[in-house]
Amino acid sequence: MSDERKVQEILARYVRATDRRDGKTQGALFTDDAIVQIFVKTGPSSYEPFGEPLLGGAGVEYAVDNFMAPHPDGGSSHHTTSDHIIDINGDDAHLNAQFVVFEVRAEMRPADGWPANAFGSQGTVRPIESGYYDTDLRRIDGEWKIVAHSVLMDMPIAVGGA
Amino acid sequence: MSDERKVQEILARYVRATDRRDGKTQGALFTDDAIVQIFVKTGPSSYEPFGEPLLGGAGVEYAVDNFMAPHPDGGSSHHTTSDHIIDINGDDAHLNAQFVVFEVRAEMRPADGWPANAFGSQGTVRPIESGYYDTDLRRIDGEWKIVAHSVLMDMPIAVGGA
Amino acid sequence: MSDERKVQEILARYVRATDRRDGKTQGALFTDDAIVQIFVKTGPSSYEPFGEPLLGGAGVEYAVDNFMAPHPDGGSSHHTTSDHIIDINGDDAHLNAQFVVFEVRAEMRPADGWPANAFGSQGTVRPIESGYYDTDLRRIDGEWKIVAHSVLMDMPIAVGGA
Numbered sequence: 001m002s003d004e005r006k007v008q009e010i011l012a013r014y015v016r017a018t019d020r021r022d023g024k025t026q027g028a029l030f031t032d033d034a035i036v037q038i039f040v041k042t043g044p045s046s047y048e049p050f051g052e053p054l055l056g057g058a059g060v061e062y063a064v065d066n067f068m069a070p071h072p073d074g075g076s077s078h079h080t081t082s083d084h085i086i087d088i089n090g091d092d093a094h095l096n097a098q099f100v101v102f103e104v105r106a107e108m109r110p111a112d113g114w115p116a117n118a119f120g121s122q123g124t125v126r127p128i129e130s131g132y133y134d135t136d137l138r139r140i141d142g143e144w145k146i147v148a149h150s151v152l153m154d155m156p157i158a159v160g161g162a
Numbered sequence: 163m164s165d166e167r168k169v170q171e172i173l174a175r176y177v178r179a180t181d182r183r184d185g186k187t188q189g190a191l192f193t194d195d196a197i198v199q200i201f202v203k204t205g206p207s208s209y210e211p212f213g214e215p216l217l218g219g220a221g222v223e224y225a226v227d228n229f230m231a232p233h234p235d236g237g238s239s240h241h242t243t244s245d246h247i248i249d250i251n252g253d254d255a256h257l258n259a260q261f262v263v264f265e266v267r268a269e270m271r272p273a274d275g276w277p278a279n280a281f282g283s284q285g286t287v288r289p290i291e292s293g294y295y296d297t298d299l300r301r302i303d304g305e306w307k308i309v310a311h312s313v314l315m316d317m318p319i320a321v322g323g324a
Numbered sequence: 325m326s327d328e329r330k331v332q333e334i335l336a337r338y339v340r341a342t343d344r345r346d347g348k349t350q351g352a353l354f355t356d357d358a359i360v361q362i363f364v365k366t367g368p369s370s371y372e373p374f375g376e377p378l379l380g381g382a383g384v385e386y387a388v389d390n391f392m393a394p395h396p397d398g399g400s401s402h403h404t405t406s407d408h409i410i411d412i413n414g415d416d417a418h419l420n421a422q423f424v425v426f427e428v429r430a431e432m433r434p435a436d437g438w439p440a441n442a443f444g445s446q447g448t449v450r451p452i453e454s455g456y457y458d459t460d461l462r463r464i465d466g467e468w469k470i471v472a473h474s475v476l477m478d479m480p481i482a483v484g485g486a
Contacts, residue, residue: 004329005166005248012245015260020207041400041430045344069444076203076316078260078292080244082404083336086329098339098402100426100449102262104292106203106317118320120231125262125289125316127449130402130428154400154449155430158442167328167410174407177422182369238365238478240422240454242406264424266454268365268479280482282393287424287451287478 003088006144007095007137014146015079015099021068027061029146031138036060036149040156041131050157074106074123081133091139101129130154165250168306169257169299176308177241177261183230189223191308193300198222198311202318203293212319236268236285243295253301263291292316327412330468331419331461338470339403339423345392351385353470355462360384360473364480365455374481398430398447405457415463425453454478 001009010029017026030036036054039047054063071077081097107122114122136148163171172191179188192198198216201209216225233239243259269284276284298310325333334353341350354360360378363371378387395401405421431446438446460472 001166001250002164002326002329004325005164008245009247012247015245016247044395071206074317078262080242080260080262080404082244082406083332083339085333085336085340088325098404100402100404102289102292104316109318109320114320120319121291121315121317122320123317125292127289127426127451129445130400130426130449153445154428155398155445155447156433157444158433158438158446163328163412164326167326170407171409174409177407178409233368236479238454240424242404242422242424244406264451264454266478271480271482276482282481283453283477283479284482285479287454289451 003093003139003144004086007086007088007093008084010137010144010146011081011084011095011097011133011135015081018064018068018079019077021064021070023061023064026064027057027059030057030060030149031140031145031147032056032058034060034145034147034149036063036151038151038153038157040153047152050153072105074108076104076106078102078104093137093139093144095133095135095137097133097135099129099131099133100127102126103128165255165301165306166248169248169250169255170246172299172306172308173243173246173257173259173295173297177243180226180230180241181239183226183232185223185226188226189219189221192219192222192311193302193307193309194218194220196222196307196309196311198225198313200313200315200319202315209314212315234267236270238266238268240264240266255299255301255306257295257297257299259295259297261291261293261295262289264288265290327417327463327468328410331410331412331417332408334461334468334470335405335408335419335421335457335459339405342388342392342403343401345388345394347385347388350388351381351383354381354384354473355464355469355471356380356382358384358469358471358473360475362475362477362481364477371476374477396429398432400428400430402426402428417461417463417468419457419459419461421457421459423453423455423457424451426450427452 038050040050085096087094131154132152134150137144138147200212202212243261247258249256293316294314296312299306300309362374364374405423409420411418455478456476458474461468462471
């Protein structure tokens with residue numbers, strides 16, 4: 001498999017772990033000293049950091065397990081990425097990707113069955129967040145790991161009352 | 163072309179055939195004894211089968227031509243896939259992909275032209291379904307074919323009154 | 325890097341330039357005699373040209389800088405592509421891709437902070453356009469350039485009152 005594909009698959013595993021809220025799998029994609037920072041957009045090409053950076057795979061694991069809102073019953077999500085730009089330079093790699101996050105809310109089947117006029121998938125799929133991932137990776141013992149990860153959000157993040 | 167790209171292109175042709183409701187092209191991507199099963203999500207990591215499996219390319223062709231709702235006038239769709247995880251093992255391959263389905267409904271141009279305040283694309287693009295494709299392929303006479311295909315839907319599917 | 329990846333990255337740079345309204349970067353992806361044409365869908369598999377073709381990188385640069393609506397404050401967009409089909413034939417390449425365009429509108433943080441019940445990303449992400457890119461590229465002095473680019477829109481485009 002080409003190095004570009006290997007790097008794409010790290011991101012493919014990252015989004016699945018995020019969507020499953022699986023901190024352990026997510027954290028294992030990062031080095032022990034990786035730095036992860038969320039940024040929010042403040043102008044056409046400017047961003048500011050949101051919150052403190054996460055440090056290392058252990059920091060990522062803790063954040064996913066403790067800070068991400070769990071899905072409600074019938075809820076799931078898809079962090080989708082596209083249009084990757086990848087530079088491989090020996091054992092170093094850089095990845096830039098667009099992302100769009102979809103929130104899924106399934107309807108529960110009524111105890112007496114679906115209404116007579118119901119047809120097809122029951123529930124909603126809704127884009128709720130977007131931006132870019134900008135990521136550095138390093139090959140260590142033959143395996144690509146994330147060493148720096150910036151999540152560049154298009155929209156501000158509210159913390160109630162702040 | 164790498165085997166990973168070849169496998170991705172099978173999926174790229176699959177989604178185009180689905181969106182065109184082109185059963186013949188769709189069916190030709192599958193082996194004669196392929197098994198296709200739709201599943202619907204019942205919990206955080208559980209699914210149950212929906213309906214009976216389709217059998218082989220002929221079964222897929224029949225289903226696309228007879229069971230998929232045709233697009234209304236001005237209607238189209240995009241089954242989009244992302245974040246592929248692909249394992250090639252000799253003449254066998256496994257593919258996992260996220261999917262999001264968009265329903266497109268174009269507005270018809272009024273006989274006396276668009277209203278004075280109309281600007282840009284006229285109609286709606288709406289995500290309606292999502293999930294994962296989990297797919298096994300085999301290389302036969304140099305060509306990759308789908309031998310097993312699971313459509314893992316995030317939401318339940320209603321059959322009116324059932 | 326494989327030729328298929330190189331071609332994908334041309335498209336990845338194209339969508340970023342479009343979303344940044346960066347005509348100069350966009351134009352540099354095209355040859356001087358490239359032809360770019362927008363089409364709108366008129367039936368299940370029929371399209372008609374919309375407007376006149378753009379000619380060459382200079383025409384693309386001018387159009388991006390002068391005809392694309394600028395983003396409002398807090399606005400951005402993502403032209404996302406998926407399910408690429410790529411044929412490389414020596415120094416010629418053909419690319420077909422699905423696209424979905426998302427419009428992002430960020431909420432501005434109120435001067436006295438977010439409401440007490442606000443949580444998460446503030447604003448909207450909304451799919452507004454979709455279709456296919458159908459693109460020819462040529463390798464010139466070792467670099468892939470776009471020589472012909474069709475934007476196949478799923479929906480008609482209104483010009484107010486016309």
